[in-house]
Amino acid sequence: MLKKLFQSFRYPLRYTQHIQGTPKVLNSDQHSLERAKFSRYAVNIIERLQNAGYQAYLVGGCVRDMLLNITPKDFDVATSATPEQIRNEFRNARIIGRRFKLVHIHFGREIIEVATFRAHHPQNYEAANTNQSSRNESGRILRDNVYGTLEEDAQRRDFTINALYYDPVSNHILDYDNGIHDIRNNLICLIGDPMQRYQEDPVRMLRAVRFAAKLNFGIEKHTAAPIHNLAPMLREIPSARLFEEVLKMFLSGYAANTFKILVDLQLFDPLFRASAEALKYNPIYTHTLISEALIRTDLRIKQNKSVTPAFLFAALLWPALLMRALRLQERGMLPKLAMQEAAHKLIIEQCQHITIPKRFTMLIREIWNIQERMLYRSGKRADLLLNNPRFRASYDFLLLRESAGEQTGGLGEWWTNYQNANDSQRRNMIHNLDSKRDRVGDDLKKRCSNNTKRRHSSINAAGAASE
Incomplete structure (x- = not known):
């Protein structure tokens, strides 16, 4: 288990502080994705945003899962448009969230989540702009609404396999950090310095476990290395958020594998200390x-x-x-x-x-x-x-x-x-229980009676001897 969990492959240190500005572009003959297999509502949103002059892509889990022949649970869109601009384009759009503003666009029961490109967070813990990105003293991000470019958005995503951008209009995939390579090699790898990325959001340690368990991937050794020392940081995470993360880990169909990895990485303790x-x-x-x-x-x-x-x-x-x-x-x-x-x-x-x-x-x-x-x-x-x-x-x-x-x-x-059993059989089962209990009670009373007689005989014998 551990051998598979901490894979290093042939390259030494995977993380880099800055993703390359020019992504690898995979044409239709270099990947297996098909526009028709994605949500038609998500594709429609991308077309409308692009026609309005914005950049827009399908991104994250839906792209990753489609490449792995897994049916996605949802379809997320990333765009250069701000939440307010998105809402102006769609009447059925609603801005949600404070720590991380998103737009939900409703199509009957289906909801497409649209996020504005985010930039990396400033290291001086000061607000980067009027949108405010703030951290606490340990480096954990408290607010995440610093908007940026497509390249910056790719840089701030957590894992390489989640930083793939698919344009259903051109049928191209943009790969900024070898995400396709890691998918093909069954590997979970953080983007950036693992120590810093976990300090920004300790829940990323749990996300690494969840993806490893769900996809049956290994965790790249440098991605896994800081987890043991940083695991206690999970105690700083709001308990309500941890409840949601635990449900994602244990109620997604991969709970048994998740438990093994949590124990191996010593992440079970901060979640369930008594257990x-x-x-x-x-x-x-x-x-x-x-x-x-x-x-x-x-x-x-x-x-x-x-x-x-x-x-x-x-x-x-x-x-x-x-x-x-x-x-x-x-x-x-x-x-x-x-x-x-x-x-x-x-x-x-x-x-x-x-x-x-x-x-x-x-x-x-x-x-x-x-x-x-x-x-x-x-x-x-x-x-x-x-x-x-x-x-x-x-x-x-x-x-x-x-x-x-x-x-x-x-x-x-x-x-x-x-x-x-039927009613008659149930009555017999209860009767047999009562009879058994009565026999046990009679045996107990008999033993107690015999013990009492023996004690009395001992006392009488002792009295006769003293006389």
């Missing part, structure tokens, strides 16, 4: 449970089944919950109270790093609570629990725990059979 601690405390169980949960999530996505972030976070945090609860029990707290206390504090702590909306934290707690309730099935409890709207997720979570090696005494099999 990273559990990974050290009980590595085999923790890694198995989380990996299995992510594999199942990937499978559901590939099958077009619904997935919820709550189940994902419940699995990511479960090993940490068990570890915390065990420590509380060792201090004398009852098991049930220990689980409740550990769950409460763990969710609060996790939300300080990644803001998990309340609608999801409530569901996480329910999934965890039902794990214990599944033990109690006598009377009408089993049927009441079966009708609980959270039962299915909780049942799947129980099976997940068992697949990771947790011993539940066959609880998962019992609930599987109970769901498939």
Whole structure:
């Protein structure tokens, strides 16, 4: 894994401070892109902007994915027109964002995102112009609205594979920094000095992981080198933004591979500190449970089944919950109270790093609570629990725990059979449980009675001997 992850190929240092001013131009016979395969709305926007005297291109992920025969999820346009000029050209346009102004042009349910060419950011942390680009003391960019030329826009993009500009009118691709080469060699490579680019926006470390996992690419060694030292910078990122980035990484169908890369690059710790601690405390169980949960999530996505972030976070945090609860029990707290206390504090702590909306934290707690309730099935409890709207997720979570090696005494099999049984069979299953419980209770009472008799006999014998 690591050998593939950190590829260097035959060239030494890939990054340069300035992209060449003249791009490589690939004609139609040098690439596989076809205008007809792109969104007709995006192509129409480009034609109208060019006819109005502006430069305009399809750029980023849609160009990269089309070259890899992957169907893009969206089509982004980059142009020399400012947001206000774009809005003047399209009645159905809306300017959004403050940190990074964009224009959304609506065509029914389809939205085409149009961005103005950006320039690189000044190093003196002062505003470059009236649009204001500002940084904090660590170099992180706080506002990103410095407009520039096409060449400057290519320079400030994050990875070479995302800096390809396609003109559907001329059917040419503009490649400013060997992006085509890196696509052909399955390589993730930052544009510019990796240390500086990560300091500008630490989330780029997570984007490198996401693209590597999605495309099954390696990360160029100089792109990967600073990540270990700069990983703590992720704690400076707003927790709400990290929540969105985590969803992109884990709910795109490549979660299992993403988890492996995050752990290898030591990026899992700043995102899930308690879970990273559990990974050290009980590595085999923790890694198995989380990996299995992510594999199942990937499978559901590939099958077009619904997935919820709550189940994902419940699995990511479960090993940490068990570890915390065990420590509380060792201090004398009852098991049930220990689980409740550990769950409460763990969710609060996790939300300080990644803001998990309340609608999801409530569901996480329910999934965890039902794990214990599944033990109690006598009377009408089993049927009441079966009708609980959270039962299915909780049942799947129980099976997940068992697949990771947790011993539940066959609880998962019992609930599987109970769901498939008819009313008569269910009554028999509950009756058998009650009978078994009664036998266990009778055995316990008998043992206690025998122990009491033995104690009394010992006491009597001791009394007789003393006389």
